Amino acid sequence: MTKSLGRAEKLSSSAGSVVFDADVLVLGGGPAGAWAAISAAEHGARVVLADKGFCGTSGATAAAGTGVWYVDPSPERREAAMASREKLGGYLQDRRWMARVLDRTYAQSNQLADWGYPYPSDDDGRPQRNSLQGPEYMRLMRKRTKQAGVTILDHSPALELLVDGNGVVAGATGLRRQKGDRWVVNAKAVVIATGGCAFLSKTLGSNVLTGDGYLLAAEAGAEFTSMEFSNAYAISPAFGSVTKTLFYSWASFTDEQGSVIPGASSKGGRSVIARALRKGPVYAQLDEADAETQRHMRLSQPNFFLPFDRTGIDPFRQRFPITLRLEGTVRGTGGLRIIDDGCATTVPGLYAAGDAATRELICGGFTGGGSHNAAWAMSSGYWAGQGAAEFARQLGTTIGRQAFRRGTVGLRSGSGRALQGGPLARSVQDEVFPYELNYFREAGRLGGSLRRLDALWTDASDADAPDEEELLRAREAAAMLATARWMYRSALARQESRGMHRRDDYPEPDDRYRHLVTTGGLDDVWTSARPLASSQFSEAAE
Amino acid sequence: MIELVVAERCTDCGACIEVCPANVLDRGPGGLPVLARVEDCQTCFMCELYCRADAIYVAPDCDRRVSVTKDEVLSSGRLGQYRRHSGWDEWADQFPNEQWLMETVFRRAGEAAAQSKAERPDVSGRK
Numbered sequence: 001m002t003k004s005l006g007r008a009e010k011l012s013s014s015a016g017s018v019v020f021d022a023d024v025l026v027l028g029g030g031p032a033g034a035w036a037a038i039s040a041a042e043h044g045a046r047v048v049l050a051d052k053g054f055c056g057t058s059g060a061t062a063a064a065g066t067g068v069w070y071v072d073p074s075p076e077r078r079e080a081a082m083a084s085r086e087k088l089g090g091y092l093q094d095r096r097w098m099a100r101v102l103d104r105t106y107a108q109s110n111q112l113a114d115w116g117y118p119y120p121s122d123d124d125g126r127p128q129r130n131s132l133q134g135p136e137y138m139r140l141m142r143k144r145t146k147q148a149g150v151t152i153l154d155h156s157p158a159l160e161l162l163v164d165g166n167g168v169v170a171g172a173t174g175l176r177r178q179k180g181d182r183w184v185v186n187a188k189a190v191v192i193a194t195g196g197c198a199f200l201s202k203t204l205g206s207n208v209l210t211g212d213g214y215l216l217a218a219e220a221g222a223e224f225t226s227m228e229f230s231n232a233y234a235i236s237p238a239f240g241s242v243t244k245t246l247f248y249s250w251a252s253f254t255d256e257q258g259s260v261i262p263g264a265s266s267k268g269g270r271s272v273i274a275r276a277l278r279k280g281p282v283y284a285q286l287d288e289a290d291a292e293t294q295r296h297m298r299l300s301q302p303n304f305f306l307p308f309d310r311t312g313i314d315p316f317r318q319r320f321p322i323t324l325r326l327e328g329t330v331r332g333t334g335g336l337r338i339i340d341d342g343c344a345t346t347v348p349g350l351y352a353a354g355d356a357a358t359r360e361l362i363c364g365g366f367t368g369g370g371s372h373n374a375a376w377a378m379s380s381g382y383w384a385g386q387g388a389a390e391f392a393r394q395l396g397t398t399i400g401r402q403a404f405r406r407g408t409v410g411l412r413s414g415s416g417r418a419l420q421g422g423p424l425a426r427s428v429q430d431e432v433f434p435y436e437l438n439y440f441r442e443a444g445r446l447g448g449s450l451r452r453l454d455a456l457w458t459d460a461s462d463a464d465a466p467d468e469e470e471l472l473r474a475r476e477a478a479a480m481l482a483t484a485r486w487m488y489r490s491a492l493a494r495q496e497s498r499g500m501h502r503r504d505d506y507p508e509p510d511d512r513y514r515h516l517v518t519t520g521g522l523d524d525v526w527t528s529a530r531p532l533a534s535s536q537f538s539e540a541a542e
Numbered sequence: 543m544i545e546l547v548v549a550e551r552c553t554d555c556g557a558c559i560e561v562c563p564a565n566v567l568d569r570g571p572g573g574l575p576v577l578a579r580v581e582d583c584q585t586c587f588m589c590e591l592y593c594r595a596d597a598i599y600v601a602p603d604c605d606r607r608v609s610v611t612k613d614e615v616l617s618s619g620r621l622g623q624y625r626r627h628s629g630w631d632e633w634a635d636q637f638p639n640e641q642w643l644m645e646t647v648f649r650r651a652g653e654a655a656a657q658s659k660a661e662r663p664d665v666s667g668r669k
């Protein structure tokens with residue numbers, strides 16, 4: 001395989017790779033990617049979908065399942081649903097987008113019912129559409145994606161984007177891990193639906209989510225927004241991967257000696273748990289759940305109990321050690337900046353959906369789960385697929401168009417020393433996992449961390465592309481590193497506490513920061529402030 | 543992390559190799575899946591769900607290997623447990639999708655939180 005030298009390299013179809021031609025290429029096959037692929041196909045596009053894992057089991061939704069922001073279309077209910085989120089999100093949301101997402105989610109959920117998703121009914125026989133069982137939902141989405149005529153490439157992580165001479169996105173390339181070769185897809189538009197970045201923290205289903213799509217997009221010049229809202233931490237047993245914080249609403253939290261930790265709680269008191277974990281082990285016991293609640297928990301979320309049943313712990317009667325796992329942007333809100341209703345990014349031909357895109361439009365500075373992410377994945381997926389199909393149609397023929405590789409770190413030849421993904425990923429984790437750096441932020445500590453992260457970036461940029469087997473790990477680590485730098489630069493720029501972003505040195509919200517922080521750049525990371533759409537409108541009206 | 547494939551039960555169907563999002567398994571001699579990259583396992587339990595033969599055991603520990611023997615696992619009743627409780631495949635009728643109960647769970651969680659806040663007015667929790 002040839003390595004790219006300098007900025008860009010002309011694409012040559014070399015041996016050892018399979019080449020596809022498509023109108024729309026979707027990267028990522030979680031809910032956002034699957035909806036995008038189906039929507040693009042329905043809008044007349046020839047679609048290829050490439051997933052790092054297996055479309056249907058891969059990503060946060062497939063493993064975890066999700067509540068869905070499904071709200072009856074009565075004006076009062078919709079109003080209440082929107083209003084209930086505004087304070088949590090720090091008043092950064094956009095009402096117009098919230099209303100659109102509620103509409104679209106309602107339509108998509110009803111579509112799922114028509115497709116045969118086994119929505120259950122409550123005791124009175126009313127269908128319940130505000131929750132989706134992950135594996136079941138994603139098995140159906142895979143089936144529908146195939147039926148829509150989409151070509152699915154499984155175990156095929158994207159490594160880099162292709163762009164034409166005018167900077168318009170022209171496809172992507174990646175690995176076929178189980179075939180031992182590479183893929184190239186020439187496409188007229190690309191949808192990034194690669195999920196968020198959970199920094200390999202083992203939070204449920206999320207180790208495939210390393211921010212790859214962010215890096216690819218940034219290499220083509222894309223921008224991000226709300227990346228400071230990226231420090232979601234979820235509760236799990238200390239030894240296990242099942243991060244279902246909601247069930248800890250019924251927990252009592254104790255220290256090593258068995259004394260109750262004052263103020264510790266899954267909601268509102270999670271920071272107390274984080275502080276306690278810095279001093280020593282913390283234990284939980286779900287002793288406040290009555291028999292009926294216990295039964296409901298078991299029936300509705302069987303995987304919550306796997307870690308307990310398999311270690312012989314009765315979580316209702318015995319205490320067990322817990323930890324907080326970083327979920328980064330998966331249950332944060334930051335991501336690629338969206339510039340229109342079709343989920344276009346700032347790069348022509350490049351679209352974003354799901355966790356890969358910013359969720360600030362409906363969540364502001366806080367999600368932490370609770371159905372908005374799922375609603376966003378279906379809605380933005382639908383719009384991005386449509387937007388990409390439309391872009392492809394307008395582009396017309398691209399025969400003879402030249403495509404250039406845009407990949408940087410880990411894909412070039414450099415100093416003669418190969419980039420090592422494993423050690424780099426651990427170095428990034430050392431900067432983003434510690435609660436004193438990421439949960440409780442402060443200028444001095446953020447600055448120190450950024451200096452180390454910048455040094456890691458310089459180092460990684462100088463390194464050689466590793467062997468084929470190590471390539472994916474290296475690119476994942478580079479994506480984590482880039483993500484961490486956008487996060488912390490944005491966190492430094494927001495000199496207040498708002499949403500999930502909390503600063504020890506600025507513990508209160510400050511009205512001067514009721515704007516969005518935009519960021520981007522690879523070697524030089526920048527940030528800038530953007531006014532909220534609502535304030536732009538009100539200024540225009542004045 | 544995934545710890546065991548019970549060879550006697552495995553039908554060499556290859557499903558686990560195909561669906562594992564982290565590409566942990568390889569096809570071994572005769573088609574039996576081998577644990578080729580256990581360190582990449584993300585403990586998501588998806589392979590168990592897709593194994594119709596209930597031949598796979600994923601241990602709950604996500605950061606370290608634990609040793610389990612085939613006999614322990616066979617007698618534990620854990621093989622196929624997740625598939626059954628999820629109402630997957632042939633279990634759909636016996637264990638129907640009860641995710642809707644989450645709605646009640648959510649509501650009660652909210653009530654519980656509100657109550658505990660009322661009981662502890664001194665604690666000013668932030669989100």
Ligand SMILES: Cc1cc2nc3c(=O)[nH]c(=O)nc-3n(C[C@H](O)[C@H](O)[C@H](O)COP(=O)(O)OP(=O)(O)OC[C@H]3O[C@@H](n4cnc5c(N)ncnc54)[C@H](O)[C@@H]3O)c2cc1C
Pocket residue numbers: 027028029030031032033050051052053054055058059060061062064065066067068156157158159193194195196203204205206208209210212213243244327330331353354355356369370371372373374375377563
């Ligand atoms: C434990 C847990 C519980 C949650 N509960 C809820 C909830 O109750 N309600 C809610 O709204 N949200 C919840 N969320 C969040 C929700 O799961 C996500 O917002 C949702 O999955 C986003 O969908 P997505 O398609 O954008 O990303 P994902 O579902 O994460 O899918 C991303 C896909 O991209 C693929 N991919 C990654 N990198 C590449 C690459 N380089 N090339 C190709 N493909 C790639 C991955 O393999 C994956 O299939 C929860 C998250 C977790 C972790």
Ligand code: SF4
Pocket residue numbers: 547551552553554555556557558559575592593594595596597598
């Ligand atoms: S899914 Fe089960 S039966 Fe099929 S190959 Fe894997 S272990 Fe064997």
Ligand code: SF4
Pocket residue numbers: 543544561562563564565566567582583584585586587588589590600
């Ligand atoms: S638990 Fe998940 S990551 Fe581990 S082997 Fe099974 S499917 Fe793969």
